[in-house]
Amino acid sequence: MIRTRFAPSPNGPLHLGHAYAAIVAHDLARSRGGTFEVRIEDIDGERSRPEFIAGSLADLAWLGLSWDGEPVFQSHRLSSYAKAAERLKAMGLLYPCRCTRAEIAAAATEVGPDGPLYPGTCRHLPDNKHAIDPQGAAWRIDMAAAVALAGPLEWVDELAGPQRATPEIFGDVVLLRKDLPASYHLAATLDDAVDGITLVTRGMDLFAASHVHRLLQALLGLPVPTWHHHAVLLEPDGRKLAKRRGAPSLSDRRLAGEDGPALAAALRDGRLPAGISLSSGLHVKA
Numbered sequence: 415m416i417r418t419r420f421a422p423s424p425n426g427p428l429h430l431g432h433a434y435a436a437i438v439a440h441d442l443a444r445s446r447g448g449t450f451e452v453r454i455e456d457i458d459g460e461r462s463r464p465e466f467i468a469g470s471l472a473d474l475a476w477l478g479l480s481w482d483g484e485p486v487f488q489s490h491r492l493s494s495y496a497k498a499a500e501r502l503k504a505m506g507l508l509y510p511c512r513c514t515r516a517e518i519a520a521a522a523t524e525v526g527p528d529g530p531l532y533p534g535t536c537r538h539l540p541d542n543k544h545a546i547d548p549q550g551a552a553w554r555i556d557m558a559a560a561v562a563l564a565g566p567l568e569w570v571d572e573l574a575g576p577q578r579a580t581p582e583i584f585g586d587v588v589l590l591r592k593d594l595p596a597s598y599h600l601a602a603t604l605d606d607a608v609d610g611i612t613l614v615t616r617g618m619d620l621f622a623a624s625h626v627h628r629l630l631q632a633l634l635g636l637p638v639p640t641w642h643h644h645a646v647l648l649e650p651d652g653r654k655l656a657k658r659r660g661a662p663s664l665s666d667r668r669l670a671g672e673d674g675p676a677l678a679a680a681l682r683d684g685r686l687p688a689g690i691s692l693s694s695g696l697h698v699k700a
């Protein structure tokens with residue numbers, strides 16, 4: 415039986431793009447007799463706000479979507495992220511880094527899926543230098559060492575087919591953020607495993623992230639799900655609909671008395687508001 419999930423970060427209100435993602439995950443589960451989880455990705459305590467959590471759940475219910483069990487919260491699972499990070503440290507795969515964004519941008523010579531690739535400045539600092547003050551440092555994975563340890567890996571996207579994992583395109587990505595007890599990559603991978611997610615359903619803007627998640631599954635001995643990266647809603651300029659660019663929120667529509675199930679039906683049929691389109695292909699500008 416499949417299990418899918420919708421995993422919003424409560425740092426703003428949900429918009430149409432979230433509605434589409436939630437509908438896809440919900441409908442895949444329902445059409446195959448599976449279950450659908452809602453996971454609140456609230457590790458970023460600074461940016462997560464309780465009103466966005468309540469609003470998001472109300473929005474989903476308004477759209478006519480039901481989820482199985484209680485929603486789960488990443489903020490309740492911080493110790494499991496720390497434990498996994500300790501394992502990776504014990505394997506010699508993580509190193510502390512105190513470089514600033516500006517330093518990285520200035521020294522980078524390549525660009526990865528998330529911006530300038532980390533140039534490896536702190537990778538080979540002597541141990542005593544690392545030990546000076548790992549507090550307040552970010553912890554990066556030594557990607558070359560991790561890839562060598564894991565060996566060749568594959569994963570399968572239901573829509574795009576079998577993929578050879580190429581996590582190296584991210585370079586030495588951060589697994590423990592300076593300010594947080596995890597990173598998106600670590601927390602999402604662990605949660606999908608612990609929650610028994612068999613079909614990781616999310617937008618294709620996160621397609622490349624799955625290379626990193628597949629690597630973490632191999633390193634940590636986690637089960638390997640199948641992925642379903644769906645199309646995402648685009649603004650007229652071809653960029654992903656985003657809350658920071660002021661996409662109208664579901665809550666505003668709900669509170670204005672709009673018909674939620676009718677909106678969900680329109681999204682299912684691909685009837686989108688003027689100017690909004692669905693992405694095709696795998697490359698989406700953030």
Ligand code: GLU
Pocket residue numbers: 420421422423455602615616617620
């Ligand atoms: N929390 C992420 C977001 O809101 C989704 C992560 C995922 O589905 O893996 O974009």
